[in-house]
Amino acid sequence: MTDLFSLAGKRAFITGGTSGIGRAVAEAFVAQGATVAVADITDGTAIAKEIGAHFVSVDVSNEESVRKALQQAAELCGGNFDTVVLNAGVGDVGPTFEKTKQALIEKVTKINHWGVLYGLKHAPAYMNDGGSIISTSSMAAFINLPGAGVYSAGKRAVTSMTEMAALELGARSIRVNCVCPGYTATALGSGEEGQKLCEAFTALGRVATVDDMAGVYVFLASVASAYMTGQSLKVDGGWGCGPTEKLLELVTGDSAAPG
Template identity: 45%
Template sequence: MKYFSLQNKNILVTGGGSGIGLALVKSFVQEGAKVILADIENCEKLAKSIGATYVFMDVSKESSVRDGFETSVDKIGKIDVLINNAGISLLSGVLEEGDAAKWSKVFDINVFGVMYGLKYGPRYMNQGGSIINTASQAAFTKVAGMEPYAASKAAVISLTKTAALELAHQRIRVNAVCPSNTKTPMMAQSEDAAYAELMSNLFSPMSRVAETDDLVGVFHFLASEAAQYINGQALIVDGGWTAGVSNQLLEKIQE
């Protein structure tokens, strides 16, 4: 079991103030890790209440990411595990109606945010560490009108694979987790929240959206020594959505 231990690991989670990020912060703290909750929102009280340490970080700003890492290392020491999790979802319609401003905002956070994490994170990490990027099943399964988000997450997977090659000399592993629709504040506030839940009910063999707790174990595994030879991979966590056509979808089609 020691290979799965995160005891005394120093972990930084971007976008740690809500959703998947917050679930990870809580779990890692419970496992005995020292955790930096990095977020653009002021989460000082939240972090303190769960035993984490808050650091401001706006992942769309290169200087903020660099400063955030410096502050984090001052607070807890060099990082063992970096979770590049911060992200947003904005729908801009089909490609023929593409809104360049929305595309730019999505890419500033979802793509450049991860790129800055990969640029600065390794210099503040211990050798033999683990970087995990939050991508999405949307990188593989396309839906009309969602391409800014889907394209940004496909880019995250590409960054993951390249970083895995480039950081191997530091023995830093880089992988991505690709969740399907997950019940988070971001999903709840999305203009297509009801549609996303309906899609999950129909397309996933498990007939439901993911809960944040469904994702925690995968991140924990990739962060641990148990995954020491897993590198450059994108693990899809979708309840079987991409495995094939679900029975409930077939039944719906036959109605």
């Protein structure tokens, strides 16, 4: 039987690929046999070398930079891509909408929302038919935490654009999906506070590791998900399922729902 998760002979482009989730995805893709280019605003030449990938510089908030990075990376990898991962993002959250500064609104929207939009706009020209585009949204697209309004809105935009692009690219058999991670231990994740929240709010009682995420991207890049498109996959340890027993106990003193 063919290996459903093999990426042998495939080429992949990953934004935000020098750190956190993006780096773990790059390593997993290389392990599955893909030729990988990581693209980042931070110089990742050494990291790329370490994991056996190519590096190109990109600022995803700049449309021409995104197009150019795709072109350069395709040249380095020897041809068009089978998988494009639009993962670069920032985690800045504000206070409330009323108090959020314009600079934060512009930064987060330009990187997290427009950055994915530019990727969806330009990646198809550098992709083979039958390929896969995977964006990184967030649990925050579905779970509203006070103060995270601009971030959440951008991540919900990613889920919306995922459905739209799936419709538009279906004729070329290019699938478009997104991953919605819960709190994940990375530079962007919220450290000890994130861990505390996950202990109470997730069914699994812990924060995610980058390795918890990487396999989901491999699945979405591989033939194992050949009939899946336009989907937003929640990888949140069960946060979205509802209040845990631990939370109920904290609020009512009883771990069961009040009868």
